[in-house]
Amino acid sequence: MSEKNLERNAVLGCIADDVTGATDLANNLVQGGMRVVQVLGAPDAKTLARLSEADAIVVALKTRSILAQDAISQSLKSLNALREIGVARFYFKYCSTFDSTEHGNIGPVSEALMDALGVEQTVFCPAFPRAGRTVYHGHLFVGDSLLNESGMQSHPINPMTDANLIRFLAKQTSRGIGLVSYDDIRPGVSSVEERLSRLRRDGVSMVVTDTCSDENLATLASACASMPLVTGGSGLAHFLPDAYRKCGLLRSGTFAPEIPSVKGRSLIVAGSCSKATTAQVKYMQEKCPCYAVDVAAVMEDDAAELEKIVQWAGQVDVSQPVLIASSAAPDKIAEMQSRFGAMEVALAIENFLAATTVRLVSDLGFNRLVLAGGETSGAIVRELSIGALKIGPEICTGVPWTESLDGERPLALVLKSGNFGGVGFFESALEMLK
Numbered sequence: 001m002s003e004k005n006l007e008r009n010a011v012l013g014c015i016a017d018d019v020t021g022a023t024d025l026a027n028n029l030v031q032g033g034m035r036v037v038q039v040l041g042a043p044d045a046k047t048l049a050r051l052s053e054a055d056a057i058v059v060a061l062k063t064r065s066i067l068a069q070d071a072i073s074q075s076l077k078s079l080n081a082l083r084e085i086g087v088a089r090f091y092f093k094y095c096s097t098f099d100s101t102e103h104g105n106i107g108p109v110s111e112a113l114m115d116a117l118g119v120e121q122t123v124f125c126p127a128f129p130r131a132g133r134t135v136y137h138g139h140l141f142v143g144d145s146l147l148n149e150s151g152m153q154s155h156p157i158n159p160m161t162d163a164n165l166i167r168f169l170a171k172q173t174s175r176g177i178g179l180v181s182y183d184d185i186r187p188g189v190s191s192v193e194e195r196l197s198r199l200r201r202d203g204v205s206m207v208v209t210d211t212c213s214d215e216n217l218a219t220l221a222s223a224c225a226s227m228p229l230v231t232g233g234s235g236l237a238h239f240l241p242d243a244y245r246k247c248g249l250l251r252s253g254t255f256a257p258e259i260p261s262v263k264g265r266s267l268i269v270a271g272s273c274s275k276a277t278t279a280q281v282k283y284m285q286e287k288c289p290c291y292a293v294d295v296a297a298v299m300e301d302d303a304a305e306l307e308k309i310v311q312w313a314g315q316v317d318v319s320q321p322v323l324i325a326s327s328a329a330p331d332k333i334a335e336m337q338s339r340f341g342a343m344e345v346a347l348a349i350e351n352f353l354a355a356t357t358v359r360l361v362s363d364l365g366f367n368r369l370v371l372a373g374g375e376t377s378g379a380i381v382r383e384l385s386i387g388a389l390k391i392g393p394e395i396c397t398g399v400p401w402t403e404s405l406d407g408e409r410p411l412a413l414v415l416k417s418g419n420f421g422g423v424g425f426f427e428s429a430l431e432m433l434k
């Protein structure tokens, strides 16, 4: 394909099951040298056709924790729109901690995408070593802890209680599941390719990959570059652009992403209850005014609680960032869930934080938004009616600044995965805009 043609067609179309995972993926593709645009919600081909300069298009859905049939329908709509504009390679992105449940959507959506593309095999590569996610003998580790001992076992809506990905995925699909082990990867690309073809011959269509290092990811990216579909966390995406360049699929050269040029008030909204976000909230409470959301009040009279927050935020000096957090410890979460129902609380808080953010943006001029949590961020960007994001520079591993490309006024946004970032993340993110 001539260099000019390479300029025209997106090489890779990505479908992500939550918005923070989508920006995490987009960030890794940008780091690999791709020009990336992220769209929010299942698009149509007409919308995508306008993004002709992008090497990769990332479609950010909110399908991780919804009914499988709805997740499949939104994912296939996105796939069809991407195919209609000529995209031929696809990436289904889910969490590096494989966030799902026994009846979750990773298996069903992967099956649907494989069937729509007519592919016999794909890989499941959640690992992201730079973020401490590795896989060994098919078991997922977060740092030096097994997934089910990492804190993810207490997740409010998808507690991860089994680190064995093969056993866990088998509960979501009846298709053959196999493993490309560390010992298959260590010798190099041809060893991985031989293992994959042996598994394919044996009818194994879903292949979990061990990954202990970035070097393993680079090997896997080269071995999978010809696959029409790959699935995983964002780690593999860091190395795919180079693999595509080596196949002549992607133009050479890289570019420096721009920091958002949005001036104005800063708002931090934390709905994630992960260990990382809880620590970040605790740190930031010492640095700026913080409102701890009263979950029981939200469940009983959300309008009154929202008005209280708007009044409170209106008293804060405009030069100060404002922090609103519903994050809580597992025992407090359990108490609310037993009183009101787990999904009822989850959805009520997502919708409450979304409505609150819209009010603060429209009434008090907040336009630099740092959002913590995948489901939380998805609800907020949907309520703000943001359709597309330009990917900016990385703040920490897996989390970039972004800027809205549409809507009434430009917004600078951080969509932070709950688990990502150090304790001072919120402060560091805002420092970058000074």
Ligand SMILES: Nc1ncnc2c1ncn2[C@@H]1O[C@H](COP(=O)(O)OP(=O)(O)O)[C@@H](O)[C@H]1O
Pocket: 156, 157, 271, 272, 273, 274, 295, 326, 327, 328, 332, 333, 336, 337, 345, 346, 347, 348, 349, 350, 372, 373, 374, 375, 376, 377, 416, 417, 418, 419
């Ligand atoms: N105090 C709380 N009690 C119960 N559920 C909560 C509380 N605060 C937030 N939640 C819910 O927990 C879920 C957090 O998910 P998410 O935003 O994806 O965070 P993460 O990125 O850590 O997974 C959301 O559904 C949110 O509404």
Ligand SMILES: O=C(O)[C@H](O)C(=O)COP(=O)(O)O
Pocket: 018, 020, 021, 022, 024, 094, 095, 096, 097, 099, 233, 234, 373, 374, 375, 398, 416, 417, 418, 419
């Ligand atoms: O951890 C990842 O791979 C992604 O950044 C992600 O999917 C995060 O989802 P979360 O719900 O924000 O933890």
